[in-house]
Amino acid sequence: MDVSFFQEILSKISDRGRQILDLSSLIGTDAEESFEELCQALVSSRGEASGVALARRILDLYRLTTDKEKDAFFVFLARHFLPSTEAVQRAATAYLEQPEIGRLETLMAAVESPRQELFRRLNLAPGGTTALVRMREDLLRRLKDNPQLAGVDRDFVHLFSSWFNRGFLVLAHLSWSSPASILEKLIAYEKVHKIHGFEDLRRRLDPNDRRCFAFFHPALVDEPLIFVQVALASEIPSSIQLLLASDAEDFDDPDPSVAVFYSISNCQDGLRGISFGNFLIKQVAEDMKKEKPSLKTFVTLSPAPTFRSWLEANKAELSYLPAAQRKLIDAALAGQFGESEEELDALEPAILAAAAHYYLRAKDKKGKPVDPVARFHLGNGARLERINWLGDTSEKGIRESLSVMVNYLYDLKDIERNHEAYVNLSQVAASKAVRSILLAPEPNAKAAQRKSETIS
Amino acid sequence: MDVSFFQEILSKISDRGRQILDLSSLIGTDAEESFEELCQALVSSRGEASGVALARRILDLYRLTTDKEKDAFFVFLARHFLPSTEAVQRAATAYLEQPEIGRLETLMAAVESPRQELFRRLNLAPGGTTALVRMREDLLRRLKDNPQLAGVDRDFVHLFSSWFNRGFLVLAHLSWSSPASILEKLIAYEKVHKIHGFEDLRRRLDPNDRRCFAFFHPALVDEPLIFVQVALASEIPSSIQLLLASDAEDFDDPDPSVAVFYSISNCQDGLRGISFGNFLIKQVAEDMKKEKPSLKTFVTLSPAPTFRSWLEANKAELSYLPAAQRKLIDAALAGQFGESEEELDALEPAILAAAAHYYLRAKDKKGKPVDPVARFHLGNGARLERINWLGDTSEKGIRESLSVMVNYLYDLKDIERNHEAYVNLSQVAASKAVRSILLAPEPNAKAAQRKSETIS
Amino acid sequence: MDVSFFQEILSKISDRGRQILDLSSLIGTDAEESFEELCQALVSSRGEASGVALARRILDLYRLTTDKEKDAFFVFLARHFLPSTEAVQRAATAYLEQPEIGRLETLMAAVESPRQELFRRLNLAPGGTTALVRMREDLLRRLKDNPQLAGVDRDFVHLFSSWFNRGFLVLAHLSWSSPASILEKLIAYEKVHKIHGFEDLRRRLDPNDRRCFAFFHPALVDEPLIFVQVALASEIPSSIQLLLASDAEDFDDPDPSVAVFYSISNCQDGLRGISFGNFLIKQVAEDMKKEKPSLKTFVTLSPAPTFRSWLEANKAELSYLPAAQRKLIDAALAGQFGESEEELDALEPAILAAAAHYYLRAKDKKGKPVDPVARFHLGNGARLERINWLGDTSEKGIRESLSVMVNYLYDLKDIERNHEAYVNLSQVAASKAVRSILLAPEPNAKAAQRKSETIS
């Protein structure tokens, strides 16, 4: 009962967010004004009186604008919405003369990007937040070929990091009783294991051993930011095919002990770089533990998306493996993945050895693991728990990872330690089982370092 | 129907906001850690892994802390949460050497206050936003005697301006069907015309010619930010006593033409300086016009809070008034406010003349009107429509303003023009009726200036 | 805002309705008690103390029971849950002796069926209403072969008519934002124009010229009772294929004048005989008129489900038609429906003449039209507005009605008059256009009667 009033109030946001922008509502603006003039007006004193109307007009115009006009708009933002060079120079000079707080603050004010104020004022319009997220999508598509736009993007990132602070996000449980208009977005946004229409989605949501959670933001109406799909189980799963098939039967364990995060997808391209996954997984783990105290283990079933491509490019690193194994790996990379049970059994130790190397020894330029999914979960403080042979036998699974999937384990009491060791020392937390797969000692590493490599 | 899902989702915010912080949930922190250590940890990489828990712990500690410890905490923020002087110097020097964009951005990054990151991360905790608003209340109480804390406050203002952007606020209609726990806050926060308990409040909310609207923020659960009380009427009212009494009778005009904003109160001391009133009045006017198309006039009935004190200090300015009037004014200031109808009638033109001068000619150091309420409404683009003799005959009304109240008119089509003229030229928009009260030409003003003074 | 509290309260119903019945919660009952003993206990004084638990137990048992046990249960209800013959005889005798009010009331009490009290007490259990509706479904399947169960059904009908009184029903607008779990029921329950999955449903709900409304009952959680699909249009439509296709294009008329009820489906077999359609159509018409004042015409596009079978059995009635037409009709019934445009054009007047006869002259035993859809709409007070050749060219449309569809017009000002004339005088309200299709005067009818036959 206590929530009903506030709930009611909050629903008003959605109304505002959903309403179609109405060009006829423009007041106090000359229809002939250009984008540039309108943006300048919005950050001027005129914007204080007519901010909502001006912001609405700019966003309406933006929606109707051609791609070419958008190009020009972003260049305009990059070149002309900048702090005054003269003011910055003056403040910098003054500060260097005498670095005291007052002068520091003058300098802070002088360097603040006027684009941020522009974006904040654009947010006055109904649906403004959504429009700004879409605007950044447009920007990101241009960014690669227009490095000069990087500053505009940095301002977006700065603002969105503040606006989409986890304290403002709302965790929602999505189910088969959720609106079709929301559920169709799950179908559209799912990136890891494609959902084939509503009937397929139903199999992911409706069984009593499945859950789906998403973060929403109050000003981004009906748009999930990120969602995670969870399966309840009695033990840590090793195969996505088995997991996705298992919902066919009824799951009757009233006290499951394992929660499996088997798919996590970001939804908003315009929020790239604003990280939600870490918070989502931990919040969901905490909430589910309250709902089902029998849950003891929180684990992922995750892909190894770059394993095969890495292996193709770095076979040489595995020269310490027995020749027989290397031969099998070569054959597998050449397309002979094993046709009989026996061949698969023979291939298993070779691939697992290569995968263990891939996760524990292969490093990118910063000294972190080469696998992007590993970097995400290890960075969150999880531990590499198990490497699963034949974890994903789909065409994509073979093509990208020679069927390997892995489990990352989230153990609340170790998360902070693992994270610190990962961030500061680039240590990869891994279970004994994973470490023991490594066939030979790392050729050119000192014992001390090797020891620190793993934290169980 | 379309809103129900999102409404449901959003209600989760309130649950989080309401939940009592639980000290037992702390993980990964040593109970002996000091405030300072915890704050440093929160902005470090450790905060990335355990941000929610650390933020919760800091806010819990803060709540339990003594006033003296809070003093120390703010000083710590002021002195030790600052950009590195060395880094700023290096970046400033580099920029001055060659003022190009890359170096500008390095400078921007170098001067960013780490306190803002601290506040953003504190917001990760459940109820974080509310806790931060309360923290700023504590700060504001200390600010006057501790000017060294000004920088901390500036960071709060910067962040709150972004977080409490109008695009994130929700307009709510408050009625007698609203929760008692919200309504009691109206009683507590009403600043203009005191509400004496629930029965009195009911008279302000329940009659069918009364409305009340408030802005809420999704993360500030159950706490109005600002609210405005409105009466529907057939003509512009001239007396607050009549207006507050009139609800005793049934108001049966199905097509009222005037909406009167007769009280507007800010609720959150911790959000001082973040302006909502301008948006609230305009949004309410727009929404009410949709609900009741018969409404043509949107007007306030507003106090003149500093009229008497100004008059006492600046009688000399009125030397151009007839001596008889000046004598009556003197007597009124001395307490002889008029006891008979005749005396009051005699006093009226004198007080009105003084009031017209007060609004149209008296200026503060920046050249703006001396009346703070006038500055607010004129700054919003409203027009001074009428000065009402005997507008507020309460003890407070006589004491502060010799019974004067005024109406500011919000006319959508003039708002931008009025605002621009007010901001840029310090012109006071006033009706002919008000201007004509001025008994004599302004002694030392040029005709041209006089002309531009008023815009009807 | 005013609804939020009550809304919140009401949502509790759904929680109760959804919760799975829990056998372990039984108190005060001996697990060995039979159905019969439990039912007797429920209506006894024991039921007053433990009604909820007993009701829950009976419904749980019922759910787990075999079809054969259900047979026995219904026979038990039919034979043993009856008023006491002796008591009825006594009361009837006393009343006949002296027919005064006191004795009438004794008689009323004596004849009241104890089954109704049983059903009312079964409704004490969580989910009781749903269980009782399902129970009647089971009963209806047995009724045809077990006429002895008719009395049990009459008691259900009596109770459900009272419980599902229109005053307790809630009209809901269903849209693409409604829960998937509700929407899938539309797919399942649609009887007139089959919906092929969610994508097809989306085309019926999402375009801005489509609406869907349903009645719900607070105690029948998540189960629509009846729903109607509506298309907005600029003129009365003549073809269901065109209508269902038209949503492909954008419908841009901001001021449509016609609302077309093109499909209306009852959802609950267990509520057969409890009529909702009449109320639904009129309520939807009233609500839509408020939403879109441009709507002037409320009309159906309805099938003629028994037209062809009637025609096959009653060709003789059409002997007054020209021989050429009769020949064409014979050919059409034989499967030669017309392959070229010319053949179809030739067939049209013959079929329309037959259809006009079918609607205006063919009568069932009670003197009402033979078409069941006609009886429904004419009984509601609607008027037969138009007969459409090639209205439904689907395989089913040709098979059942030789492509004929009709429009019934709901004109609020005529509804009561039409209804009265239909009920009392069996008059069919029809437009001039329809009446003029009749080729020849009705052979054996008096002029006066003919005249009264139609009301435009």
Added chain:
Amino acid sequence: MDVSFFQEILSKISDRGRQILDLSSLIGTDAEESFEELCQALVSSRGEASGVALARRILDLYRLTTDKEKDAFFVFLARHFLPSTEAVQRAATAYLEQPEIGRLETLMAAVESPRQELFRRLNLAPGGTTALVRMREDLLRRLKDNPQLAGVDRDFVHLFSSWFNRGFLVLAHLSWSSPASILEKLIAYEKVHKIHGFEDLRRRLDPNDRRCFAFFHPALVDEPLIFVQVALASEIPSSIQLLLASDAEDFDDPDPSVAVFYSISNCQDGLRGISFGNFLIKQVAEDMKKEKPSLKTFVTLSPAPTFRSWLEANKAELSYLPAAQRKLIDAALAGQFGESEEELDALEPAILAAAAHYYLRAKDKKGKPVDPVARFHLGNGARLERINWLGDTSEKGIRESLSVMVNYLYDLKDIERNHEAYVNLSQVAASKAVRSILLAPEPNAKAAQRKSETIS
């Protein structure tokens, strides 16, 4: 989340329920038609077509009608809305001839009161249920002086018993966050321990050891049917003054073991005789046990409203008490209630002995206890647990019950047995402690009966 859609749907009821009836919306009715004609029309076939409009018109007229016209309306219902005597006679005769099921059903149909159909059709109007409940209030006020209206009331009772079946009621938790418009009704309806305004109410709702629950019906918008106030405690309370005072201090027991129902009030006079209290207490006990598993004891603190008046009239029954005690009782009845601690101590055993007699031995004509509150709780299956001297020392408490209050204990496992013994054998379930207060054996009772009198 799962409830949000249905919640949304249900909220529509409230909208309909709240909307003001609009006389202008009448269709198909002649403004000159009398009440009688309209009622006849509503139950005729005309009512099938225009039921909603006719029902609305009748209820509108009823609202505007004078008391005298209402008198006439009820007499009209009593005399003219009756089954046809002739039809009943015919059906009764036929049944007596041959008492088979078909004829029984004809008889059932013949005796059914047409008033029930009238009421059901009146319920078609928006707000119909509320209007009918108000109508019965009007009727009840007339009933005492107009016994001829009893039949009308019986029809109301019959219908309301079906409509307000517990299966359709919704249990709501009322708190300080509930709407003021609902809370003011608690203040108005509280009958046991008067609530003095909102501040007093707040003390009953806001402390964390207080709860309030109410039943609502979906069609009776914003109107509680019955509510109960609960205090959480560590032991069974003996004084209402202590209990109502205790909320002044913080109650910090996180694991209270006792829930005290200290006030239960019916709200709707128009639903008199429809029993909700039994269900409410049991449902609340069940729900609270789920919320707080530490709760073991569910007990009331109840008044003895007729104790003193009974004692005054039946002193003779207590002749077996020692003369000294009888003298003290006489003095207390005469107004000498005891002024010193000593006097009160002396009075205690005398009053307790009289009270024990009052509860255990004094009987009404049906052999049940004379105390109405006792009949309610014992009828529910509760046990008389304790008689408290100085339980209510307010003026009213002394006046009505010489300060006595009692606790009734609800023990789920005994409820059915207690209820059966009470209903069938008039046995009063009482604790040993209560029974042992009886000073002497009941003079004229057999041992066997005495034994069965009490069940602990």
